[in-house]
Amino acid sequence: MHSKAFGCFLPPFHDPSVSPPASLKHDIELCGLVDDLGFDEIWLGEHHSSGWSTLSSPEMLIAALARETRRIRFATGVIPLPYHHPVHVAERIVLLDHLTAGRAILGCGTGTYVHDMEMIGVDPSTLRAHFRAALKTVQALINGETVDTATPWFTAKKAVLQLRPLRGGIETVVASSLGDPGIELLTETETTPTVHVVPPWGMIRPGMDKDPVGSLIERIEAYRNKAAGATRVRCNVFVHIADSPAAGIDELLAGFSSLRRGLYRNVLGMPIPDSPVAHRKTMETLVDTGAFIIGDAATCTGMIRDLMDRIGDPVSLNFFVPQWIPYPATLEQLTAISNEILPALVGGFDGTAESMRLTSEEAARQMKARTEIDNGGSK
Template identity: 65%
Template sequence: MNPKAFGVFLPPYHDPAKSPHTALRDDIELCGLADDLGYDEMWLGEHHSGGWGTLSSPELLIAALARETRRIRFATGITPLPYHHPLHVAERIALVDHLSAGRVILGCGTGTYVHDMEMVGVDPTTVRAHFRAALDAVRALLAGETVTVETPWFSVKNAVLQLRPYRDRVEIVVASSLSDEAVELLTETGTTPIVNLAPPYGTVRPGTGADPVATLTERVATYRAKSDDPARLRANVFVHLAESAERGVDELIDGFTGQRLGLYRTVLGLPMPAAPAVNRKALESMVEQGVFVVGDAAACVARLEDLLGRLGELETLTFFVPGWLPHSAVREQLTALADEVVPALRAGRAGTAESIRIVSEEAARQAKLRAAMTVSAPAQ
C-alpha cells in the first residue's frame, strides 16, 4: 500500500538562539535540496509569535522558491484562515499558483497559538466557526464563483477573483484531527485531510494516554467510511535514520528536550517537568510506540510499511522536520530518506532484485553455454 507521493513538512521551528536570517536561509536551502532529491511536496509553516517559528508568510517564500525549483509542489502548512480575510487568501494563492505554474497547494487550519489570534483580534473561542465560514468563502472564490456573505468575523460583497487558478483548481488540504466534527467538515467541503501521526510532542508524558497509532487508525477508518474519495489522505510522520533506535534517541535528545522546554514549557506555559530523565523517557516512549520512526533504514521501512498497512492508501506521506537537529544533519537525513527509504516504499528496487534472482538461478546453466561457446569458437 504505497503512497502516491512523498513530501517534507517544514513547520519551521528553530532555536531562537540561532539567527532568524540564517534559519530562513537554511530553510530555503532545504527546499532546493528536496526538489533535487525528488520529493513531490514541500510544506511550509506559518507562525506569528513565540520566537521559534518566524516564517510569517509562506506564500511569499513559495513565490521566491518557485523560480529556483523545477518540479516540487509547495503547500502552505498551514494558513490559519481566521487570521486572514478570505478574499486575500484566495487572491494570494491564485497568484502563487501562476508564479509556480500550478505547483501550489492551499494547506489550511484554524491556527494554534492563542497569542497569534489575540494579536490580530481573533476570539479563540470562535475559531472553528470562523474557519468554516472562511473555508467556504475561499473554496467558492477559487472555484470562480462571485461571493457575497456576511459573518460575525468578516464580510464579502460581490467578490470575484480577477486571476483564476493556473489550472482547473487549487487543491485545498485541511490540517485535521479527524474528530467526528472534523470528518463532517471534510466530507461536506470535499477537502483533503493531512493528519499528524504524533500527538503534540510538547505535551507527551511517558506512560499516559492511549496508543496514538491505534487511535489514528480508528479515526482514519471513520473518515474513509464517510468520504466519497477515501484515498485522498496525507499523513505527516517523523522519521530519523540512525544505526539503531537507541543511537537515534541519543542523536535527537538534546534538540527534542530543548524545544519541549524552550517552546512548550517556557514560551507556551505548558506544565511539564524539566528533568532530563523524564524528557528522555518521553522520547523513548514515542519511539517504542512507533509514533516517531527511528532506527536503521530496514527497521524504519518495516515500521512505515506496517503503518501504511494500517492506515491504507495515502495521497502523500510527508516527513516531518521539527528542528531538533543541526542544519547539516537535516540535510543528511533528507538525503538518506530519499536514497534509502523512499525507494523501498516505492518498490524502486523491485526490478533489479527480480533481475538478480532470475540471472542467479540461471547462472549455472548459462556458464555451461558460455564455456561451450568458447570451445566452439573458430580460430582467428
C-alpha cells in the first residue's frame, strides 16, 4: 500500500423511511462505484439495534460484493469482538480473505450500542478485558496457532483454523480513541488504529472541543512515539464539496438534523437540543474547527492536504459517507472527490501543469524570435 491511501467509511445507518431492500441496493451500488473510481478501501459497519443501524453483518455484504468488484479492499468497520466467539470471527475473516482474493481487512472494536450488548448478554463493564482476550485469540488463530484458553467470556479448546490466510496474513485494525489504554493495546498487539477526526457525531455539542484536529494530532503523536517504527493511521473525515461552506451546510442540514434527532436523540436518548438553530450551530462549529471539511474543491483539497501533513505518513484517509443528502447526490460527491480532489493530493495534475508552463514559455520565446525576425526584415 502507498504511504498515502484513500477510502470510504460507510456506516451501517439506513433511513427507516426507506425500504430495507432499497437501502441495501444503494450500499451495493455505492461500493461498486467507489471501486470503479479507484478508491483503495471501503469500511462497512455493524450494529444490531436502533432501527437505523440495520447492517448487522458486514461479512455477508462483503461476500456479496466480492464478485461485483475488482480491486478495492474491504474492511469490517468494525466487528465488535465481544459480540462474537473469536474462533468464528477468525474463521469468517479468513474465508473472506479467500473470497475477496486477499482484499479483506479485519477491523474490530468493542461495540457501542448498549442494547446490542443487552440482547446477547454482554456486560458493558467487561468490554475492554473481553475485547483484549478475544483479539489475542483471533490473532493467534489467524497466525496458524492452535489455541487452548478459558476466559470468563469464552472458551477455545484445541481451536485451529482449517483455512489459512491466502498470502500469509490479514491486516488487523482497531477502532480507537488513542487514549492511553488504547495506545497500550495497539502497541501490545501490533495492530494499527482507525480514528475519527471527531467522536460519534450525534454527541457533538458546540464548544465541546475548540480544536478537535489539534487534539487528534496530539493523540496520534503519542501513539507513534510509543509504537515501533512508522505505523499507518487510518483517519475518518467528513468532506463535502459545495460552492461555499455556507452553501454546503444548507445542503447537508436536513439529513444531518434528521439523523441526530431520529437516532441519537429519540432512540439512543442522548440529550441533544432539537431545534433548527441548535443543529445548524453544531454543524457550523464542526466546520469552523476543521472537524468537517466543506467548501469548493480547492478549499477542501487544501484542508485535506494540511490534515494529512499533520498526521504524517503512512496515512489512509477514509471519507465518511453518512448519506445526509439524496442518494444520487451522494454518488456525485464521491465522484467529485475522486476526480477533483484525489488527483490534486497525489500530484495527478502536476504533469499537465508543468507541460502547459513549458509549452507557454517556449511559445513566448518563438513568438519573440519571429517578431524580431519580422522587424529586422522590414528595415
